[in-house]
Amino acid sequence: MCGIVGYVGSKKATPILIDGLLSLEYRGYDSAGIATIEKDVIKVMKDKGRVNNLYNLEGINDLEGSVGIAHTRWATHGRPSKENSHPHMDNSNTFAVVHNGIIENYADLKEFLISKGYSFISQTDTEVIPNLIHYHYSNGPVSVIKDIKEKLLSAVKNAVQDLKGSYAIEVISPLCPEEIIVVRKDSPLVIGKGSNENYIASDIPAILKYTKDFYLLDDNEFAVVTKNTVTFFDSSLQEHNKPIKNIEWDANAAGKDGYEDYMLKEIFEQPTAIRETIGSRFRLGEKCSFDDIEISKEYLSKVNKIYIVACGTAMHAGLTGKTLIEKLCKIPTTVEVASEFRYRDPLIDENTLCIYISQSGETADTIAALKLAKQKNAKTIAISNVIGSSITREADYSIYTHAGPEIAVASTKAYTSQVVLIAILAMHFAEILDSSNKEVIENLKADMIDLPSKIEQILDNTEVIKDFAKKVYTEKDMFFLGRGTDYNVSLEGSLKLKEITYIHSEAYAAGELKHGPIALIENGVTVIGIITDDKLLEKSISNIQEVITRGAKTLVITNQILPNSHFDFIINIPKTNPLISPILSVIPMQLISYYIAKFKGLDVDKPRNLAKSVTVE
Ligand code: F6R
Numbered sequence: 316m317c318g319i320v321g322y323v324g325s326k327k328a329t330p331i332l333i334d335g336l337l338s339l340e341y342r343g344y345d346s347a348g349i350a351t352i353e354k355d356v357i358k359v360m361k362d363k364g365r366v367n368n369l370y371n372l373e374g375i376n377d378l379e380g381s382v383g384i385a386h387t388r389w390a391t392h393g394r395p396s397k398e399n400s401h402p403h404m405d406n407s408n409t410f411a412v413v414h415n416g417i418i419e420n421y422a423d424l425k426e427f428l429i430s431k432g433y434s435f436i437s438q439t440d441t442e443v444i445p446n447l448i449h450y451h452y453s454n455g456p457v458s459v460i461k462d463i464k465e466k467l468l469s470a471v472k473n474a475v476q477d478l479k480g481s482y483a484i485e486v487i488s489p490l491c492p493e494e495i496i497v498v499r500k501d502s503p504l505v506i507g508k509g510s511n512e513n514y515i516a517s518d519i520p521a522i523l524k525y526t527k528d529f530y531l532l533d534d535n536e537f538a539v540v541t542k543n544t545v546t547f548f549d550s551s552l553q554e555h556n557k558p559i560k561n562i563e564w565d566a567n568a569a570g571k572d573g574y575e576d577y578m579l580k581e582i583f584e585q586p587t588a589i590r591e592t593i594g595s596r597f598r599l600g601e602k603c604s605f606d607d608i609e610i611s612k613e614y615l616s617k618v619n620k621i622y623i624v625a626c627g628t629a630m631h632a633g634l635t636g637k638t639l640i641e642k643l644c645k646i647p648t649t650v651e652v653a654s655e656f657r658y659r660d661p662l663i664d665e666n667t668l669c670i671y672i673s674q675s676g677e678t679a680d681t682i683a684a685l686k687l688a689k690q691k692n693a694k695t696i697a698i699s700n701v702i703g704s705s706i707t708r709e710a711d712y713s714i715y716t717h718a719g720p721e722i723a724v725a726s727t728k729a730y731t732s733q734v735v736l737i738a739i740l741a742m743h744f745a746e747i748l749d750s751s752n753k754e755v756i757e758n759l760k761a762d763m764i765d766l767p768s769k770i771e772q773i774l775d776n777t778e779v780i781k782d783f784a785k786k787v788y789t790e791k792d793m794f795f796l797g798r799g800t801d802y803n804v805s806l807e808g809s810l811k812l813k814e815i816t817y818i819h820s821e822a823y824a825a826g827e828l829k830h831g832p833i834a835l836i837e838n839g840v841t842v843i844g845i846i847t848d849d850k851l852l853e854k855s856i857s858n859i860q861e862v863i864t865r866g867a868k869t870l871v872i873t874n875q876i877l878p879n880s881h882f883d884f885i886i887n888i889p890k891t892n893p894l895i896s897p898i899l900s901v902i903p904m905q906l907i908s909y910y911i912a913k914f915k916g917l918d919v920d921k922p923r924n925l926a927k928s929v930t931v932e
Contacts (some may be wrong), residue, residue, distance in 0.1 A: 316506070316928070317388050317401075317415040318339030318340065318341075318387040318391050318415075318517050318521065319386055319387065319485055319504065319514075319515065319517040319715040320332050320335030320514075320516050320517075320521055320888040321383065321384045321495045321497070321514065321516070322335075322381070322382070322515070322520070323382050323512065323513050323837070324381055324509065324510070324511060324513065324542045325511060327381060328351050328378070328381050328382060328499060328906045329349060329351065329376070329378045329380075329383065331514075331525075332349050332383050333366060333375075333385070334389045335385065335514075335516055335521040335522055336349075336366045336386075337366050338520055338521045339387055339517065339518060339520075340545070340604040340722065340921060341495075341724050341920065342389055343635065344366070344387060344388075344389070344926075345389060345390050345395035346361065346387070346395045346396070346399065346401075347361065347362070347364070347369040347385070347387045347388065348362070348385065348388075348400045348401050348852050349361065349378065349383060350383060350384050350411040350413075351378045351379070351380030351383035352382045354489075355492075356489055356491045357408060357409075357487065357488070357489060358380065359411060359657065360372050360378065360841045361397060361401065361552060362397050363396050363397060366387055368835055372906070373817070374651070376543075377684050382487060382492060382493060382494070382495065383487070384411065384412075384413050384487055384515075385413065386400075386401035386402060386414075386415075388400060388401060389486055391417055391440070392417075392421070392438055392439045392440045392441075394438075396437075398436050398437045398438075399437045401413040401441060403441050403442045403444070404447065405433075405445035405448065405449035405774040405922065406433055406434060408450075408908050409449060409488055410448045410486060410487075410488045411443040411647050412448070412484060412485065412486050413441075413446065413484070414440075414441040414444060414483070415481075415482065415483040415484075415502045415504075415517055416480060416501065417440060417480045417481055417932075418440040418443060418478050418479070418480045418482065420480070421440035424443040424447060424477060425442075428443060428446050428447065431447045431487055433450070444478070444482075444484060444486075445486075447478075447485065448470050449470075450474070451469070452470035452852045453471040454859065455473070456473075457469040457473055458483040459758065459808050460781075461851055464494070465877070467488060467491050467496065468496060468539060468552065469488055469552065470550070471484075471486075471496050471537070472550075473619070474500075474744075475920065478500075480501075481500055481679060481785055482501075482826060483497070483498075483499040483502035483503060483517055483532075484499070484734055485497050485499050485515060486532070487849060488544040490926055493542070494539050494540060494631045494876065495515060495539075496537065496538070496539055497532065497537065497538050497540060498532075498537065499533075499535065500516070501679060501682065501705070501917065502926060503517055503532075503677045503704065503928075504517055505517075505519055505530065505531050505532065506523040506524075506529065506530040506532065506545055507519075507525060507528065507529055508526055508528040509525055513541070514526060518928075519718045519857075522797065523562070523720075525675055526806055527561055527563070527564075528560070528561055528562075529559065529561075530547075530557050530560070531543060531560060531564055531708075533627060533708070536548070536550070537550075537552065537820070542695070545720075546577060554855070556764050559594055560702070560805065562587050562703075564719065571659075575597040576723065576841075576909075577722040577728060577920045577922050581722070581723055582902070582905050582906060582909065583728045583774055585732075585767075586767035586768070586770045587719075588717075588718035588732045589731060590767050591716075591717040591718065592716050592717055593735060594717060595763070597742070597760055598760075598765075598854065599764070600757070602743075602746045603739055603742050603743040603746060604744075605714065607712060607714055608696060608714060609712070610712075610743075610744070611747075612841050612881075614694070615644075615668075615744060615747050617666050618646055618668045619647070620646070620647050620649070620650070620666070620667050621640055621648040621667070621668045621669070621670060622644050622649055622652050622656070622669045622670070623636050623648060623649070623651070623669075623670075623671075623672065623737075624651045624656050624669060624672075624685070624688075625653060625671060625672040626654065626673075626678050626680055626929065627726070628674075628725075628726040628730045628807060628810060629672040629673055629674060629678075629726070629730075631730065631803060631804075631807040631810065632672055632729075632733035632807075633643070633650040633670075633672050633733075633737070634803035635734050635800055635895070636650070636670070636672075636733075636734070636740075636741065637649070637650045637736035638800055638803070639737060639741040639894050640740075640741045642751075643742060643745035643750065643751045643876050644741060644745050644748055644750050645748075645750050646744075649740055653681040653684040654680040654913075654929050655839075656687075657680060657684040658686055661687075661826070663687070663688050663768070664691065664692065664693065665691075665692040665694075666896055667688070667691075667693040668693065668727065669684075669685070669694070669885045670697075670698065671684065671685045671698065671706055671753070672694045672697075672698045672733050673697070673698070673701065674700045674718075674721055674729035674733070675699070675700070675704060675928035676697065676699035676701040676704020676707050676728055677701070677704055677705050678704070678927045679929060681706060682705055682707060683932075685710060690710070696710060696711065696712045696713070696740075697710035697712070697713040697714070698713075698716065698733060698737065699707070699715060699716070700715065700717075700721060700729055700732070702715060702743075708752075709877040714740070716733055716735075716736050717731035717732070718732040720778065720928075723919065723920045724752050724814070724815075724926065725811055725814045725919070725925075727811075729805060730901060731902075734895065734897055735895075735898065738759070738894070738895055739763075742758025742759060742760065749788070758892065759894065759895070762782070762891045762895060763895060765891070766848055766898055768795060769899055770902055771887075772889055773889070773899065773902045774902065777910075779884065779885075779886055780817075780886060780903050780910060781906075781910050782839065783886070784906075784907055784910030784913075785914055787841050787911065788816070788910075788911045791818065791844070792819045792820065792840060792841075792861075793809075793818055793820040793824070793843065794821055794822070794823065794832070794835070794843070794867075795808050795809045795812075795820065795822040795842075795904075796822070796823055796824075796842060796843070796858055797822075797846075797855070798825045798826060798851045798858075799848050799851055799893065800847070800848070800893055800894065800895075800896055800897050801846060801847055801848065801851070801896070801900065802823075802824045802825070802861060803897055804845060804900050804901050805822035805843075805845055805894070807901055807904065808822065808843065808901065808907075808908075809821060809822035811904060811908040812907070812908045814908070814925060815908050815909070815912040816915060816917065816921045817915075817917070823875050824860075825855055826854070827852070828861065828862070830860065833862070836862045836865040836891060837865065838865075838866035839866060839868060840862075841868050841870070842867040843869075843870045843871075843872065843904070844858070844871045844901050844909075845871075846868060846871060846872070846874075846875055846877070847873060847875070847888070847890075847891075847893055847896040847900055848893040849893075851895075852875055856877065859882070860881075868883050869884070870883065870884040870885070872903050873886070873887065873890070874887070874888050874889060874890040874896070
C-alpha cells in the first residue's frame with residue numbers, strides 16, 4: 316500500500332519522480348507528493364487526489380533539484396488531505412520523509428514528542444518520523460557526532476529503533492544534500508542502479524524503464540544512496556556489501572501496450588502468462604521438474620497435512636490447489652485466509668507442509684502466516700510472481716508464476732497462473748509419491764498444455780459477454796453458483812465483480828442455496844451459474860432451475876451441451892479436465908466484471924478503497 320519513488324542523479328528529479336508515481340498509482344491513489352532538495356532547503360509539493368493532480372499543481376515544474384523523494388498514498392491514518400499527504404517534514408523543516416506501512420506506536424511517540432515541544436500538522440502516523448529524526452539529531456548520543464553524514468544516518472537509525480510496525484522509509488535533508496537514506500521493515504523497497512544516477516522505488520515496475528539492475532533491501536537494512544554510490548548498513552550501522560539482481564521483466568510489459576486499461580491487457584495476456592508459468596516444468600511423457608525445491612519422497616511420505624495460506628484472489632487459487640493436491644496426492648489439504656491463520660494457533664508441526672500464495676509477495680498477513688509456520692518447524696513453499704519479494708526471501712523454497720508484472724488492482728493473470736503452478740506442483744508431488752495413476756497425470760498435462768489456446772478461443776468471442784454486461788450493469792445484487800471447482804471459481808467471479816463494479820454479489824456452493832440464501836432470490840435478480848463438470852451436471856442444472864422458478868434471470872457459463880432450457884444467457888467455453896476448469900471459466904467472469912465497470916464509467920484499474928499490495932494488516 317502506498318507507493319514510494321526516489322531519485323539521485325544529475326537530472327531534474329521531478330519528471331522522473333512523477334513518472335514513477337504514475338506507474339505506482341495502483342498502490343494507492345488518494346494523495347500524492349514530492350520533495351526535492353533545492354540548494355539549502357527542502358521544497359515540498361503535495362495534495363490530495365491522483366498523481367495527475369500533483370502534476371498540474373502550479374509551481375511543480377519549478378522544482379529544480381536532482382535529489383528527490385515522492386509518494387502516492389493509500390490512507391490509513393487521517394483522511395486524504397493536503398496535510399496528511401506525504402512527504403512530511405519535521406518542525407524545523409530539516410528532514411523530509413515518505414513512508415509506506417503503519418507505525419503502530421505512533422500515538423505514544425507523538426505524545427513523547429509533544430512533551431518535548433514538538434507540534435503536529437497532520438493526523439498521520441508518519442509525521443512522528445521526521446520529528447523523531449530531528450529529536451535524535453539534536454539530543455542524546457547522536458548529537459555529539461562530528462561528521463554530519465554519520466550523524467544524520469545515526470539519527471535515522473535511532474528514530475527507526477523507536478518505531479513499532481512496518482515501514483519503508485526515504486529521508487532527505489539539506490544537511491547532506493546529495494543523498495537519500497532508506498530503510499525498510501516488512502514493506503518492500505528496491506534500489507535501481509543507473510549510471511551516475513540511482514533510483515528508489517517500492518515496486519520494481521516504477522523504475523524498470525530506467526534500469527534492470529536492482530538491490531533488494533532486506534528487513535532492518537539501511538542504505539545511503541548517492542548518484543554514484545549505494546552503501547548498505549545493518550541495523551547497528553555496520554557496513555556490508557550486497558549483490559545486485561538483474562530483473563528480466565520487460566519494461567514494455569509494465570505499460571498498457573495499446574489496451575485501454577491494464578486489467579484488459581492482463582486478461583488478454585493470460586495465454587502467454589500460462590505458457591510462461593508452464594515453461595519447462597513439464598513435457599508430455601516426462602516427469603515434472605522443480606529444480607527450485609528439494610522435496611524428497613521420504614519427507615513427502617511423512618507429510619500429514621498441507622496448509623495453503625493466502626489472501627483474496629490468491630486464496631481462491633489455493634482452493635483449486637486443495638482439490639488438485641487431495642485428488643492427486645491424497646494428502647489432506649486445508650486452505651486458510653492468512654489474516655485468520657496467523658492468529659488462530661493452527662496445528663502445525665514438522666510434518667506439516669505450508670504453501671503460501673502471493674502475487675506481490677508482500678502481503679503482510681501472508682508473510683506473518685509464513686513466519687508462524689517457520690517458528691513451528693514446518694517446511695514452507697512460496698508461490699509468487701515477484702522475484703526477490705519479501706515472501707520469497709522468508710520461505711524455505713520459492714517458485715515463481717512468471718506471469719509478468721500485474722498492475723491492475725484486480726488480479727486476473729496472477730490467479731490463472733497460480734492455479735497452473737499449483738497444479739504442476741500437485742502433479743510433481745503425485746509423481747514423487749506415486750499416488751496417482753500415470754495416465755491421469757499424463758492426461759492432465761495434455762489438458763494443461765491446451766489451456767492457452769482454449770483461453771484464446773474465449774477471448775476471441777467476447778461479444779456475448781459484452782452483451783450480457785450491457786444488460787445487467789445497473790443491477791444492485793448478483794449471485795454466483797457452482798459445485799466443486801465451479802464453486803471455487805464462483806468465489807473469484809464474485810470477488811472480481813465486487814471489486815471493480817461495486818455491485819453487491821455473493822457466491823454460494825449451489826447445493827447450499829436452499830439452506831438459507833435462496834430467500835434472497837426474487838423476481839429479476841441475476842444469478843450466474845458455472846457448470847463444467849459432467850459428473851455434477853444434473854445437480855447443478857437443478858439448482859439453477861430452482862432460482863429460475865423464483866424469478867431469477869440466469870447466465871450459465873458452461874462447457875456442457877445443456878438441455879434446451881430457460882437460461883437467459885449461455886456462455887460456452889471449451890472443455891477441459893474439471894480439476895483445472897477454473898482457469899477457463901474464470902475468463903468470462905473477469906470480462907463480465909470488466910465490461911460492467913466500463914459501462915458504469917468506473918476506473919477499472921484503480922477501484923475505490925483498494926490498493927495492489929496490502930502491506931498493512
Ligand atoms: C483481488 C486481489 C486481492 C489479492 C490479495 C492478495 O483482485 O487482487 O484479493 O489477491 O490482496 O494479494 P497477493 O497475491 O499479492 O498476496
